[in-house]
Amino acid sequence: MDLGFCGPGLMGAPMIRHLLNAGHSVWVWNRTRAKAQALAADGAHVVDTPRDLVAHAQAVLLCVSDTQAVEDVVFGLGGLLGEDAADDAGRMRWIVDHSSIAPAATREYAARAARRGVGWIDAPVSGGVPGAQAGTLAVMAGGNAADIAALEPVIRAYGARVTHMGDVGAGQMTKLCNQAIVCATVAGVAEAVGLAQAAGIDAARLPEALAGGWADSVLLRTFVPRMTETGHEPIGSLKTFQKDIDTVADAAQATGAVMPVAGAVQQLLRLGAAMGLAEAGLAAFVDILRPRAGPAPRA
Incomplete structure (x- = not known):
């Protein structure tokens, strides 16, 4: 064609x-x-x-x-x-x-x-x-x-x-469902990495330890290395996630859907933008949840 x-x-x-x-x-x-x-x-x-x-x-x-x-x-x-x-x-x-x-x-x-x-x-x-x-x-x-x-x-x-x-429009609404799941999951992975590190556990081994269990996922295996190591290519940006999760919030309001988790992630992304992380890769969720001085945001 x-x-x-x-x-x-x-x-x-x-x-x-x-x-x-x-x-x-x-x-x-x-x-x-x-x-x-x-x-x-x-x-x-x-x-x-x-x-x-x-x-x-x-x-x-x-x-x-x-x-x-x-x-x-x-x-x-x-x-x-x-x-x-x-x-x-x-x-x-x-x-x-x-x-x-x-x-x-x-x-x-x-x-x-x-x-x-x-x-x-x-x-x-x-x-x-x-x-x-x-x-x-x-x-x-x-x-x-x-x-x-x-x-x-x-x-x-x-x-x-x-x-x-x-x-028409059903494809876009399905993508919003996808983004709601992805955003919440990446934020959850970042929280888990922060918890492991605060407890003195090697967070980089989480994918190995959780392999085959209910917490195992492509997102876990993709983002834990990016949240615990440097040198990885960035995937997406927090700015793009914020655009999508804002659209999710608009759709929830229009349809009457109850989405408190998406609402929490929306506020997290706004905090990241206020911290100057809008252009950072998605792994920078961990830097929002556990901000620290020094190294640049992870990819």
């Missing part, structure tokens, strides 16, 4: 490479052109604006930072369906949004796109940069069943699993 892709960042770049390796033609745009240009050697075509994609692509995939970025790329000046664009959406039949944004905004954007004859699939992903690089992302999708069936072979270039969760 002829595809467009907006947002070749840490997640998007390996996703694009998987699409190219699967035989798709991919036209790429990024606000920082150098990030798009870096993919030209892999066979991607670089364009100057999101609007340029609609002449080439049957589907345009997004992987951008937040709700405002999605609106700008799709409906802003020079956007895929910007108000300054012709009514004709070119070859583009679908927009697939892999960003993590507010479900209410997703439904609004999908309705606006539908008036231009373009289908919208909200398809946030889980698995992080390692999952994007390995092509094993979990994709939770909302939208029309026929649209998702048409695009699933494309998404499977980098997604090990595509689950249709319901109408």
Whole structure:
């Protein structure tokens, strides 16, 4: 399929490479052109604006930072369906949004796109940069069943699993459930590391000691080394978690869901931002819970 892709960042770049390796033609745009240009050697075509994609692509995939970025790329000046664009959406039949944004905004954007004859699939992903690089992302999708069936072979270039969760917005709501679990778990791991260290136990051995038990998890095995050692590559950022957990809180208020644990994590992340840790990796949860002078925050 002829595809467009907006947002070749840490997640998007390996996703694009998987699409190219699967035989798709991919036209790429990024606000920082150098990030798009870096993919030209892999066979991607670089364009100057999101609007340029609609002449080439049957589907345009997004992987951008937040709700405002999605609106700008799709409906802003020079956007895929910007108000300054012709009514004709070119070859583009679908927009697939892999960003993590507010479900209410997703439904609004999908309705606006539908008036231009373009289908919208909200398809946030889980698995992080390692999952994007390995092509094993979990994709939770909302939208029309026929649209998702048409695009699933494309998404499977980098997604090990595509689950249709319901109408437009259901994919984003599922991602919020994912983030609520991940945020609470990483915070819990940080608390356990702090407790072990305060008690004089070698916290670095927690994954070994808990292997096979109920506390064992990918997150435990991933973050204990990052919370107890230096030199690891950072995973994500507290700023991104704060954006997502704030959206979780908004969804809880809108639906009446009771989420006291997510509320506690939200306050923890706000404390981290006040401490200057917003740009730190997710392992810096341990530095919020057990602040100390001296070394820089862990990755």
